[in-house]
Amino acid sequence: MSAFVGLSAGLAAVTLKNITYSIQVSLEEGIVFSQNQLYFILPIVGLLLVYLIKKYMFRKEMSPSVPPYIKRAVPSLLYSLLRQKGLLSYKLIYHPLILAPLTIGFGGSVGLLGPAITSGSAISSNLSRLMHIDKKTRTLLIACATAGAIASMFKSPIAAIVFAVEVFSLDLTFVSLLPLLIASISSVLTSYFFLGDEVLFNFTLTDKFTINDTAFYIILGLVTGIASIYFTKIYFAIYAFFDRFKTKFIKLLVGGSSIGVMLYFIPPLYGEGLSFTRDLFDGNHLHALGSNLFDDYLDNIWVVIVLLIGFTIFKVIAMTTTFAAGGVGGVIVPTMVMGSALGNVVAKVINNIGFGHQVSESNFTLIGMAGLIAGVIHAPLTAIFLIAEITGGYELFLPLMITVAISYMITKNYMEHTIYTKELAERGNLLTHDKDHxxxxxxxxxxxxxxxxxxxxxxxxxxxxxxxxxxxxxxxxxxxxxxxxxxxxxxxxxxxxxxxxxxxxxxxxxxxxxxxxxxxxxxxxxxxxxxxxxxxxxxxxxxxxxxxxxxxxxxxxxxxxxxxxxxxxxxxx
Structure with a gap:
């Protein structure tokens, strides 16, 4: 069953990728790269389509049993496991496959992982219901689906297993490890079969870690820790702002217009932003930033640094606005993209501040991703293995651990709960590794x-x-x-x-x-x-x-x- 769940989650992830990519390509050929540069109007079109589909096609099919304060895929799964015995509607299998590509393909600044997890988890939940499986085994199968979605999306089977253990508070025993491993393997093989053997980022290690760089990675950990706190604060502040609007249509108009304005000034905010991070790995920050109002000043490195900082600040704003306006997507990929920009900024500042130190911008770009993931979702081991696997950067394990540990400690001490768990914990609906709790x-x-x-x-x-x-x-x-x-x-x-x-x-x-x-x-x-x-x-x-x-x-x-x-x-x- 875990093999079947892994295969199904892998197919869901592949389907999401292909549909989203097809929408983006068709829009890029028709509008985005036209002389009129009308791409900033696309988010409101995408959000409007999502709104109409929810209202007229899925109005009786969206799960009414999840409280309205739960707004994301992972929190809804955690709530379902605690209060609903992990029973999910079979309609959640295909809802994300339709709504998420429309959101992201039309420029919504969110990721595909959350919808892939929802679809895969709904498959495993309904399979367990069909086979009359108990709650405990159903929980494990849903964790297998989550691991499968991550493994397929990022080709990172180890990180997928670690994520399931950290986020779903599973005991790491042979009973749980073997099904998770089987699900991850079958899902990764599915991804390889349909998408080939390319990793998410083609990262080539050119500068090895030296002991002299330790202090700079500590600084990166401090910066990503502070940025993680900013990320979480802004996330809840924007949701609180949109909760003032009485109707979903007003939220759509305000949110879509806001995203369009941000895209006009910061084009890389369009969609997931993975191409932005790839350009930073290649050292091509000019292509990453795209055409903007400051093109005449990009020969000044400090202008580039300011623009990258602006991207870092507004990525989380664009992401949360997409969610609050009714879009469907995930959090982890935008977090990775924001972290890559932050790491690149820290490296550029160190290299150009005039102290004579030179660090690898690509390495800092990579490790900044891990630092922000660890701080935002409080999953340090997931951050380390995810970034190492999707980039093949195992030789940077030591700086990864340094940055991740510092970022995690800062955010964990300042904020006990994450964007996944805060609202659940406040209402006594959170599962943890504390069995008594x-x-x-x-x-x-x-x-x-x-x-x-x-x-x-x-x-x-x-x-x-x-x-x-x-x-x-x-x-x-x-x-x-x-x-x-x-x-x-x-x-x-x-x-x-x-x-x-x-x-x-x-x-x-x-x-x-x-x-x-x-x-x-x-x-x-x-x-x-x-x-x-x-x-x-x-x-x-x-x-x-x-x-x-x-x-x-x-x-x-x-x-x-x-x-x-x-x-x-x-x-x-």
Missing amino acids: NVLTSMNIDSVIEQDFIKLQPEMSLGDMLHKGVSKSNRNLFPVINQDNILVGIILLDDIRSIMFDQSLYESTSVETFMHIPPGFIDYEKDSMRIVMQKFQDTNAWNLPVIKNGKYYGFVSKSKLLTAYRRELINFT
């Missing part, structure tokens, strides 16, 4: 709430309590509520055990005399299962009342909570 996150509080408790009123006499409550209950705990169903206290059987047979007190004492405040409360709307477990630990109680909308709702017992916890733990181990 995963178990508590996946548990539903409704499954442990018990409501078969006999309610008492404060004014009831001891006799009434014994006859109407204790004698009819198999519980040793009784909630005391008022007329508005508000919990005012609890009574334990131990509280009345010593006087419950003293009939002289049956009419002279009331429930209010014996009740007391519980050691803690569980807020149904606010408390996650992690907080619930912590409250039991802090109070040392065996039962805690649940309050919903300010009123009594039931109890959670420690025994039932631990039983449910153990049952769920088995699913994660």
Whole structure:
């Protein structure tokens, strides 16, 4: 099954590439390189087509079960694995194959990897449903599809496996490693069969790493770390700005127009931008920058540096604007392209600042990509192996590790979560490598709430309590509520055990005399299962009342909570 999933994910990636390339070629021959240079109007056309297809063709087919705050492919998969047992609509197999090429082929500044992952994951999810496979195995198959999509897209099987382990929080065991390996191999072979043996970037190592360059790679790590923070901040800020618009059509108009303006001044922002990075590897920054308003000044290296910095700044803006305006695409490829520009800038500054140091611009271009990937998605091992594999740059492993480690440490300490995980974590829907956290996150509080408790009123006499409550209950705990169903206290059987047979007190004492405040409360709307477990630990109680909308709702017992916890733990181990 993992081989079949890898093959399917590879075919999805190849299909995406070919459709997108065909659209780009047809547009380049007709418009982009014409004398009128009308390419800046294309993004709004592409976004309009995506909008119309979503509205009139897919309006009943887009998955309604994913919350609206989840806007990207990987976060939606993480949410599905946690809350929906990894069950995805079969229609997600072909949605990305139509919408992503229209977005990117018409100039949307996003990547193809996210749609390839979505399509491949939908294939594996529906295959597992057809074969009646359990949730745990389904999760592994979806991870196999993700690995297959990456392996096919970049011809990087090792990085694909590492990405699946890092992002999907899989245990690196033989049980998980072998299917991931098989899926990656079958997907890479699919890519080789259809696309040949060319790697994504033709990188040739001309300058080997020397110990004297260490300080400069440390600087590159610092720069990419800061840029990763900027990337994440801008990403969420632009989404927040577009959330102010009430309709998707207004978002389309604003977003499409904004992208067109950016393309007019910075043409390399068009599409994924892989050709831009290839030109930087070849040392041809003039071709990378394309024709722009500053052509007469490009003989000045500092003008080139400023333009490259401008590209770095606006790449993430163009990418997020494409997403927010309704486009479909991925994040990793734009991150790589932005990182390549950043690395090239750092190298050019070092070489031209006048201190007499010379570093390899192509090496810095390469390693800048890894530094930004590690910082943006918090996947340092993926960054190292991905860049090494797609460029064949294994001889630069040491500077790769230096830059990636520094970039990752800076961003991880400043921002705990990434653009993939932040919104999920804020709402308690994030899976991590912490198994205790995963178990508590996946548990539903409704499954442990018990409501078969006999309610008492404060004014009831001891006799009434014994006859109407204790004698009819198999519980040793009784909630005391008022007329508005508000919990005012609890009574334990131990509280009345010593006087419950003293009939002289049956009419002279009331429930209010014996009740007391519980050691803690569980807020149904606010408390996650992690907080619930912590409250039991802090109070040392065996039962805690649940309050919903300010009123009594039931109890959670420690025994039932631990039983449910153990049952769920088995699913994660």
